[in-house]
Amino acid sequence: MLRARHHGDGHAGGSSTPEARLAALHRAAGTLLDAEPAQAVALARESVTLAGLVEQQQLPSSHLLLGKALLATGHLSEAASVLAEAIEGYHVAGDTLGRAEAEMVAGKVGVHLGDLETAAERLCAAIDRTAERSDAAARSIRATALNQLAGVRHTQGRSDEALAELQAALVLWTELGQFSGQTHCLNNMGAIQMSLGQYHQAITALNQAYGLSRAHLGDPRSEAFILSTLARVHHLDHDHERAITVMRAAQLAAAGTHDRVLQATMLLNLGSFCLAAGQLDDAAEHLGAALELSRGLGYRLGELSTLDSLGSLYERQGDVRRAMSAHGAALDIALEIGDTQGELDARLHLGQLHLGAGQLEDADAQLRRALELARQAGAPRDTADVHHALAEVSRQRGDYRSAYEHQDQLRMIERHLFDHERDRQTRNLTIRFEVERAQHEAEVYRLRTEVEHEARQAAETLVRERTAELARAQHEVVTRLAMAAEYRDDTTGEHTRRVGRSAARIARALGWTEERANVLGIAARLHDVGKIGIPDTVLLKADKLTSPEFSQMQTHTLIGARILSGGRSELLRLAEEIALTHHERWDGRGYPRGLTGLQIPLTGRIVAVADVFDALTQARPYKQAWTPEAALAELQTQAGSHFDPDVVAVALEVLATPMPGNNEPGDWIVAPDDQPLGTEDATHVLAVFEQLLVERTRELEVARREAEHSAATLSRMALTDSLTGLANRRSFEADLENAFAHTATGAWPGVTLLCCDLDGLKALNDTQGHSRGDELLCAFGARLAAVYAGLGRAYRIGGDEFVVVGRGDVDPATWLARVPQVLSQLAAAGFPEASASAGVAHHPDDAASPGGLLRVSDQRMYQDKVVRQGGRGSGPTIHHPPASGVH
Incomplete structure (x- = not known):
């Protein structure tokens, strides 16, 4: 354990002067902040006292240090007060960076206290104060504030904004090489994307976070966050047992930290997952601890969420009064702190409780407000749940038209839950480009085969012709990809065409060969291909971009370079270089890398001039077009700051003259068609494109096999119980519907359903542990499936509940007679005291619908207790039900 005090004078380091002692206190407290925050608090308090006596200018930094330590120990109210003093002290001292850091930490505290408006003000202030600074400290503060x-x-229900801010923070952390920040951003992105139903994106982000954590971090806090989010993935997939297992690991990781807010959050999540799994006693224990800890810390968000989960627990326990009280208290907190998601959850649960109690007016009022909130938040699953409840309210009122409308909305949401328009458009554009390129590469491959079998002279002539065609085809593919990048804000693609022409003209004037200048002109058309990855809300915004939006827009350079990376032709190499560097500035104030002067490739310097010139001379929704003369004057003004002075000098001569073929002076739009790429050595071109085709084919084949394997795995997971390996409830419901359909067509004589419950599973879990209970479930499921293999298929539909579905041409008594065989085999497998209850129902005699058949079978199981295993060594016994129990 680290110790800060070593000497008898009572101050860290025993330094001889107050200034030196104060510096030593700061160092020691900073070192202990993560490992021993309670000791850090004591040292920070001492530094505040000492600074107040002898070093007034150090008082703000001492207050900031104390605020951080109090936050780490969960003393949130005092932390807020101390940090307010730090902010004021930095303001008086004129220390902008110190003030921004104090505002960022105060924003964190405000989030935990549930004071979201104040938190947002503090965080936005920190972001604004560091927006113009490029030093590492400022960017670190800005990234942390964006994350918070x-x-x-x-x-607040503004998830799109949240994802944009996280993306901006991720860019900053990546530039800084800070793996902890990257991991937190990716984890938070995954959590938000899950709440929006964007599971593919969420899993991608979480995998990246996990990879960074494993490779670079040994931080228990990061481990707890990632494990918690992964547990939620299993929870949403209805694999509650695995969710609990992963969540217990997350709780253990959190317990190894001194972050009490984190510990409260982990307890809350563990309790919620236990509740979903039906482990009510465990859920009550964990949720009670989470509520006590959250209230002790003043952690309002944690208190709100815990109350909501406790309300659901009380509802499961049949205590409707306490459930309404808990959800009502959660709603009060949500309204107090402005938590939109919390309000949505509380109103949805209250509405469902009122519905269950027959209080239709109250249910309708709560659910309609919940529907508004769910739509505002863009939360499809919550919207679906509200529609489902409102449909039932309308049905009970006799308003069947409204009930149908809600059911119709519910079906639409479920059908389109994973269908997001912008993702579809981007995916289609990428597919089109890949198809075009694959077709041309396949044609080259075919040509190579022809060359090998035909006469050399005839083949060489054909190769020259086809190589020229290939050059034109490559030109066409580049043109289409450039238009794909521009299609949302420039449907004609003329901007990319003009930039390419201007860049080629400047390159020729600089002494480039005609052939290489033509290649540059085509490559320049791809300078903004990375816009494919920028959301419409940012790309098409008519007003001035906010700082986070501008940061997100800047990423189009990195996205474009990644799209074009790995190319072997000069065209793609130049295009990648241009996409990455055309927004760099001569004075080093550009992006994404802040290159200066000759560090910027010449291609990027040329296209920067051509791009800005065209942007100035064209009208936009937010500005009128400049005259060519005014645009050229602006280029000259920016020479030596924004642009390479030598490139500008040449551009002033070249761009002052209209392009050849224009009919009128000053016509800067109409120009002859681009020249195709010049021919290259045929053998080289064919070899390159053959290799590209082979590599692309191999990649596509591997991707196809991986996709098929993943699809098969996901399909099995969706229909399989992860513990026993039997089919799950989803599979059971689908198969039962099919069985009824077979009966309706006469293919089956009827349907028989056996319901079976393991007795005493909870007692076994309590006395011998959950792992022993899992062994019993697996053993019972395996033997049930084996014994009933000739009659029907076995399923585990939840907890200790199993069913078997089969044709209705066997006497139900025969079905019941096999249950003792299952229990006998179970006793031989090491579970002699295991017992079970069973009930049988038959369609069409007992019920006309699948739900009705399950209900009848379930009722007979509980009423009749058909089968029970006797005590140790007594062998199985069977109790026959009354006549009505078997048909």
Whole structure:
């Protein structure tokens, strides 16, 4: 354990002067902040006292240090007060960076206290104060503030803004090489994307976070966050047992930290997952601890969420009064702190409780407000749940038209839950480009085969012709990809065409060969291909972009370079270089890398001039077109700051003259068609494209096999119980519907359903542990499936509940007679005291619908207790039900 005090003078380091002692206190407290925050608090308090006596200018930094330590120990109210003093002290001292850091930490505290408006103000202030600074400290503060602000936005129901802020923070952390920040951003992105139903994106982000954590971090806090989010993935997939297992690991990781807010959150999540799994006693224990800890810390968000989960627990326990009280208290907190998601959850649960109690007016009022909130938040699953409840309200009122409308909305949401329009458009554009390229590469491959079998002279002539065609085809593919990048804000593609022409003209004037200048002109058309990855809300915004939006827009350079990376032709190499560097500035104030002067490739310097010139001379929704003369004057003004002076000098001569073929002076739009790429050595071109085709074919084949394997795995997971390997409830419901359909067509004589419950599973879990209970479930499921293999298929539909579905041409008594065989085999497998209850129902005699058949079978199981295993060594016994129990 680290110790800060070593000497008898009572101050860290025993330094001889107050200034030196103060510096030593700061160092020691900073070192202990993560490992021993309670000791850090004591040292920070001492530094505040000492600074107040002898070093007034150090008082703000001492207050900031104390605020951080109090936050780490969960003393949130005092932390807020101390940090307010730090902010004021930095303001008086004129220390902008110190003030921004104090505002960022105060914003964190505000989030935990549930004071979301104040938190947002503090965080936005920190972001604004560091927006113009490029030093590492400022960018670190800005990235942390963006990450925290994203949490506020998501809580307020503004998830799109939250994702944009996280993306901006991720760019900053990546530039800084800070793996912890990257991991937190990716984890938070995954959590938000899950809440929006964007599971593919969420899993991608979480996998990246996990990879970074494993490779670079040994931080228990990061481990707890990632494990918690992964547990939620299993929870949403209805694999509650695995969710609990992963969540217990997350709780253990959190317990190894001194972050009490994190510990409260992990307890809350563990309790919620236990509740979903039906482990009510465990859920009550964990949720009670989470509520006590959250209230002790003043952690309002944690208190709200815990109350909501406790309300659901009380409802499961049949205590409707306490459930309404808990959800009502959660709603009060949500309204107090402005938590939109919390309000949505509380109103949905209250509405469902009122519905169950027959209080239709109250249910309708709560659910309609919940529907508004769910739509505003863009939360499809919550919207679906509300529609489902409102449909039932309308049905009970006799308003069948409204009930049908809600059911129709519910079906639409479920059908389109994973269908997001922008993702579809981007995916289609990418597919089109890949198809075009694959077709041309296949044609080259075919040509190579022809060359090998035909006469050399005839083949060489054909190769020259086809190589020219290939050059034109490559030109066409580049043109289409450039238009794909521009299609949302320039459907004609003329901007990319003009930039390419201007860049080629400047290159020729600089002494480039005609052939290489033509290649540059085509490559320049791809300078903004990375816009494919920028959301419409940012790309098409008519007003000035906010700082986070501008940061997100800047990423189009990195996205474009990634799209074009790995190319072997000069065209693609130049295009990648241009996409990455055309927004760099001569004075080093550009992006994404802040290159200066000759560090910027010449291609990027040329296209920067051509791009800005065209942007100035064309009208946009937010500005009128400049005259060519005014645009050229602006280029000259920016020479030596924005642009390479030598490139500008040449551009002023070249661009002052209209392009050849124009009819009128000053016509800067109409120009002859681009020249295709010049021919290259045929053997080289064919070899390159053959290799590209082979590599692309191999990649596509591997991707196809992986996709098929993943699809098969996901399909099995969706229909299989992860513990026993039997089919799950989803599979059971589908198969039972099919069985009824077979009966309706006469293919089956009827349907028989056996319901079976393991007795005493909870007692076994309590006395011998959950692993022993899992062994019993697996053993019972395996033997049930084996014994009934000739009659029907076995399923585990939840907890200790199993069913078997089969044709209705066997006497139900025969079905019941096999249950003792299952229990006998179970006793031989090491579970002699295991017992079970069973009930049988038959369609069409007992019920006309699948739900009715399950209900009848379930009722007979509980009423009749058909089968029970006797005590140790007594052998199985069977109790026959009354006549009505078997048909």
